[in-house]
Amino acid sequence: MNYPFKIHILGSSAAIPTSDRHTTAQLIRYHNKKILFDCAEGTQIQLRRYHLPMLRIDHIFISHLHGDHYLGLPGLIFTMHLLGRKRKLHIYAPDGLKEIIELQYEITKLIPGFSIEYHLIEKGKQKLYEDNQIKIETIEMTHRLPTFGFLITEKPFPRNIKKEVIEKYELKIDDILQIKAGKDHKLNTGEIIPNDDLTLAPSPPRKYAFCSDTAFTENYIEQIKNVDLLYHEATFLNDKADIAKEKFHCTAGQAALIAQKASAKKLMLGHYSARYDELSEFITEARVIFENTIIAEEGITVEIGQQINS
């Protein structure tokens, strides 16, 4: 079996929002976990608009401290407080965000009725979060401020027992648990049935890489090898490659090259400059290099790795 693993796009615009594109935020749902990657202005409104859960978000990861990636956070925290949240919230961010948030508590005389644990993101590959289902690590980006992508990696599932062997060998619950844990099975005759003959391989662990914002660099390709979905910033088209370079951003073609070199299964572009009304050229440009490309548009949901075997 596979747990649902979904990315909901709440914003896809670069620095300046447009009339139909908010700035960066994504809600990640893995099984019953709700996680935010970035939290731009209007994130709380987008969550409501798309009927997505807000109070059950327990972990918020902020890639860097440019306004288009964190300005929705004070409002979201304030709304969680007004809606009666009591559970702890974890915020992972580069240095400075805690200060920005807490100054506002002091001045507005509003302290949330729940605690926030701030986790500092620092230079170097860092494991930020781990439980028995997933882990989340930083991916080091190259930008004007310290900036971090995030890689979610699923933990391997146990092998699945073949239904037919249960009857064939008259397996009891204990036997089944042992086999699922990887043990071989010994018959009453003394014959040993190897675990591989009793079980099926589970789906391979899935991976999602979120890369925003960054200059074009191959530094993190090894780390994102074979991801199921690569979200990569593509602020400009190739004809603006000089501006992209100057501003430490990428073009759609460069994002596609990263996806190709990393052997990603699918690429999702995002973080488009407000100068572009129409996004079809982003797809066209990327697909020349990497065919399986889609574009992040607000309101869409991308499911990672449909269930293959159960």
Add this chain to the structure above:
Amino acid sequence: MNYPFKIHILGSSAAIPTSDRHTTAQLIRYHNKKILFDCAEGTQIQLRRYHLPMLRIDHIFISHLHGDHYLGLPGLIFTMHLLGRKRKLHIYAPDGLKEIIELQYEITKLIPGFSIEYHLIEKGKQKLYEDNQIKIETIEMTHRLPTFGFLITEKPFPRNIKKEVIEKYELKIDDILQIKAGKDHKLNTGEIIPNDDLTLAPSPPRKYAFCSDTAFTENYIEQIKNVDLLYHEATFLNDKADIAKEKFHCTAGQAALIAQKASAKKLMLGHYSARYDELSEFITEARVIFENTIIAEEGITVEIGQQINS
């Protein structure tokens, strides 16, 4: 003649935005002036959505430092900067806002390419702005933090010269200017024609009062007497008068009572609690007391005092 005097509603929700109501912001257009009253999260997006000018806003008035009234400001300033603004921006706010904004410059390493002059709003009736067309004063509200409404008062227009007298008395340009300035006119015969016989009264000066947020009080009724339009917060309906009182807010009925006692020409309700999906009861409740009531809904424009004579 009259200058256009319009209020564009960008948000009408109280503390928590809903899927179709942003929190408080209004764009005021008087002649060629663009002014913001409050700047909640998403204000820059709302300006774009309704095709309203952003870069030509030179004065922003913040009623108080609760997040639902100022959280759109850092993003708006950042966008103005990215769009190349050079003109000075004036921000009028209670103590603390400058600190919130400037800490974010420091941490995000982004200083706007235009200057901002902060004007401190303090207790007591205060004239914040004046030019040859309008003046803007504070109205003291009663809320949990120091909170201020704003009253825009138009300067009186000069009297209009009657067209027929120009020909009748063969008036020259100089005569006309003198008469417009209020002087009587002396004929060659020595006869004096009083100014009142030569001119028509101009439209009476228009007034707009913005009252958000406040507990129910009659303290400012004298100051807002006879306003053409009174925007008044109505966070709750009367059956929640106890909650309104506890939270230093008003009901629709209380807002109507203020409008009635102030002899306002028209009342616009706003700042509805997110618990209300449907707003028609706000109108019903207020109209029992004050008939000429409308509700602020985002995207609407209210024009103040249509042209009467020219």
